[in-house]
Amino acid sequence: MRGLYFEEFEIGKVYRHAFRRTVTEMDNVLFTSLTMNVAPIHLDAEYARTTIHGRPLVNSLFTVALIGAFHVPELTMGTTLGNLGYEEVRFPAPVFHGDTLRGETTIVDKRRSESRDDSGIVWFEHRGYNQDDVLVMSCKRAGLMLRTPAAEVAAR
Structure with missing residues (x-):
């Protein structure tokens, strides 16, 4: 299983992640x-x-951290080089022990890296909702993503 390479991200696409997690007092x-x-x-x-x-x-x-991790298996597993920054982090509603959270991600923008030939920058908007579909967290994040390796492009 791998995430998406830079070229595979579509601006405006929304991903509704399959993972959900109930937050415990221990967490x-x-x-x-x-x-x-x-x-x-x-x-x-x-x-x-x-x-x-x-x-x-x-x-x-x-x-x-939890909402930000829901996207990893489907979008960035093994294809990210790291986070470049978070902005506009908001918590419009509180989270309590026993709440079950889920996440969505929208691809906001992308561009090729100006300093690296092997990567590009993708801007994500992550949103987290509780069991009542109340928005509890949103943020925008920039990630440095691998471009499709030349060997893989040649094999296609």
């Missing part, structure tokens, strides 16, 4: 602890009861 506590985010809104149930949400929030960076 939140482990991620939050590993990243040393000691904010009580993520880790302290008694404190969280006093907030506008009334319960612990899932760490928003975990949400970005």
Whole structure:
């Protein structure tokens, strides 16, 4: 299984990813602890009861990481050279323990690399939704993607 090469990305195409995942309290506590985010809104149930949400929030960076991973098997597995940047990261609704998340990706733009012959830049928009189809995360991301290897083009 491989992702898409640069040439295979179509601007405007929307991918609705098959993967879904229910977020657990363990996910939140482990991620939050590993990243040393000691904010009580993520880790302290008694404190969280006093907030506008009334319960612990899932760490928003975990949400970005999870939604950002749903596309990998179908779009970038083995064909990415790395992330170039994230922008316009938004969290329009909170994520709580027990929410089941899914993702969608739109190909926003692409261009050949000006400094590398083997790659191009693809701009993605990732969106995450909960079990009620409420948008919980969106972001735009630029990725450096491999172009189709010459040997593979010649074999076609």
